[in-house]
Amino acid sequence: MNETLKRALSGAVYIILLIASIRYSTDSFFLLFGVFLLIAVYEFCLLVNLNVIFPFILATALYSLAYQYHLDRTYDQILLFIALLSTVRCIFFLFDDNKVDFNIFQKYFYLVGYIVLPFIFITKIPFGIKGYNPKIIISIFILIWTNDTFAYIVGKSIGKNKLFEKISPKKTIEGFLGGVVFTIIASLLISEYYIDGAHSVWVNIAIIAAIFGTVGDLVESKFKRVAGVKDSGAIMPGHGGVLDRLDSIIFVAPIVFLLYQILYYVS
DSSP: OOHHHHHHHHHHHHHHHHHHHHHHOHHHHHHHHHHHHHHHHHHHHHHHTOOSHHHHHHHHHHHHHHHHSTTOHHHHHHHHHHHHHHHHHHHHHHHOOSOOOOOHHHHHHHIIIIIIHHHHHHHHTTEETTEEOHHHHHHHHHHHHHHHHHHHHHHHHHOOSEEETTTEEEEEHHHHHHHHHHHHHHHHHHHHHTSOSOHHHHHHHHHHHHHHHHHHHHHHHHHHHHHTOSOSOOSBTTTBOHHHHHHHHHHHHHHHHHHHHHHHHHO
């Protein structure tokens, strides 16, 4: 089987499994992302050379608590604060040209803030005043996929200026801007024809998905570069590991949840 066909089939299975699990029930949704979380923890531990036993226990405990208390606002805000601290630290890490040598505290800080908590926020995002709405998280995935697709197409077609060459040589400024524009267009179509919601809210989510999704991809590339590997794993033929597939959404999720909190208090 050639590489293109393998990649296409693997991607199709991933998308079908993802959407089916999200739409079927809250239990299947939590179960799928619980499995994704444990695989991502394993991949991350390999990247930073961390024994996986305690991280597995920690991730399972935090994820289980989130499943039980997914509507506890105080608990959510504490987790969000930690996740946002990690987001800021990841951005500094991305631009740090010094030789990286993680100590044990830094490894666990990134494990919790960069890996575990974003998965928890992914499972919190579809819950609103009216309960579970799978269209919300599916729409965010569509925006991220739109950004990835059109950033590649535009960059391949007219891209000349590198975005962040030392981390991702193929990304261009033109591709990045093209991704932002087409993601905003997709958000308008989603809010008009797929899901009830103000256009302005979904445009804001689109901007977050495009900008922070790109940053998330770069951050994961930086972790891989430091580890000296091409992919975070090999569970998805032609696509790499779970982190390779979810690097954008795990960076986007805390920011979208922050937007939720702002909209809640403003309204």
